[in-house]
Amino acid sequence: MTTQQLITQIHKKKSFLCIGLDVDLNKIPHHLLELEDPIFEFNKAIIDATHHLCVAYKPNTAFYEAYGIKGWQSLEKTIHYLNQNHPEIFTIADAKRGDIGNTSTMYAKAFFEDLAFDSVTVAPYMGKDSVEPFLAFKEKHTILLALTSNAGAFDFQTKALDGKELYKLVLETSKNYKNSENLMYVVGATKAEYFADIRKIVPNSFLLVPGVGAQGGNLQEVCKYGMSDHVGLLINSSRGIIYASNETNFADAAAHKAKELQHQMEVILKR
Numbered sequence: 545m546t547t548q549q550l551i552t553q554i555h556k557k558k559s560f561l562c563i564g565l566d567v568d569l570n571k572i573p574h575h576l577l578e579l580e581d582p583i584f585e586f587n588k589a590i591i592d593a594t595h596h597l598c599v600a601y602k603p604n605t606a607f608y609e610a611y612g613i614k615g616w617q618s619l620e621k622t623i624h625y626l627n628q629n630h631p632e633i634f635t636i637a638d639a640k641r642g643d644i645g646n647t648s649t650m651y652a653k654a655f656f657e658d659l660a661f662d663s664v665t666v667a668p669y670m671g672k673d674s675v676e677p678f679l680a681f682k683e684k685h686t687i688l689l690a691l692t693s694n695a696g697a698f699d700f701q702t703k704a705l706d707g708k709e710l711y712k713l714v715l716e717t718s719k720n721y722k723n724s725e726n727l728m729y730v731v732g733a734t735k736a737e738y739f740a741d742i743r744k745i746v747p748n749s750f751l752l753v754p755g756v757g758a759q760g761g762n763l764q765e766v767c768k769y770g771m772s773d774h775v776g777l778l779i780n781s782s783r784g785i786i787y788a789s790n791e792t793n794f795a796d797a798a799a800h801k802a803k804e805l806q807h808q809m810e811v812i813l814k815r
């Protein structure tokens with residue numbers, strides 16, 4: 545999917561919501577556990593109930609890898625279901641990969657070719673030759689971790705190196721990578737006060753913003769400082785939406801939570 549197609553969807557749906565499909569078998573409704581593939585059945589019900597309210601879904605691969613081959617099959621079925629039924633939706637494999645060049649190419653093939661995701665999250669720590677293999681894929685997006693939502697972000701990311709914070713170096717340096725037009729960045733919603741500085745460095749890039757909902761990030765604050773001329777934000781909520789209820793009405797409850805966020809986004813887009 546191209547960035548322009550994503551922007552078109554945002555305006556059409558009046559939403560820049562991304563729903564995180566972080567499926568934990570201990571948290572899903574008990575009646576699903578009797579089915580052959582509870583993870584996929586859960587995702588399918590969530591997708592069926594919420595696809596009109598969001599522009600992206602983000603399965604975090606940890607939640608699938610934790611269940612071995614069965615989990616990976618559930619991930620595969622989920623992305624196929626999305627691509628077949630909702631090809632207009634932007635898909636994010638949240639895998640936080642990155643390695644030496646030839647290994648990164650294999651990671652990129654796994655997520656872009658085999659599973660046909662639109663994007664993958666990548667850690668920038670190993671530098672240019674670990675990121676460029678992902679950027680080489682046409683109409684695919686590499687979402688680089690810039691300033692993450694967790695407390696540990698302050699261990700390294702905000703520390704200065706040659707007088708500049710590491711997350712700013714990540715943003716500035718990666719702008720010079722080959723095919724950098726395919727880059728997006730992760731910036732946590734819990735770090736709203738940093739968005740104005742970030743926009744000075746990457747005024748037009750899309751930012752994937754996790755941390756609204758369960759982690760306490762504030763949507764209004766993020767939008768105030770983080771929105772670009774072309775919206776440029778994908779706001780993710782995982783637990784805050786998908787675990788709204790663990791009864792038989794779980795999908796409706798998730799849709800209700802998603803609708804609340806979508807409505808706030810619609811109001812913000814009108815301003």
Ligand SMILES: O=C(O)c1cc(=O)[nH]c(=O)n1[C@@H]1O[C@H](COP(=O)(O)O)[C@@H](O)[C@H]1O
Nearest residue numbers: 604665692693730732754758759781782783
């Ligand atoms: O890359 C991510 O998506 C990510 C980066 C970050 O800085 N913080 C963060 O929470 N995430 C992911 O975003 C999701 C947040 O989930 P909730 O806190 O349940 O909404 C999880 O899948 C996290 O792994």
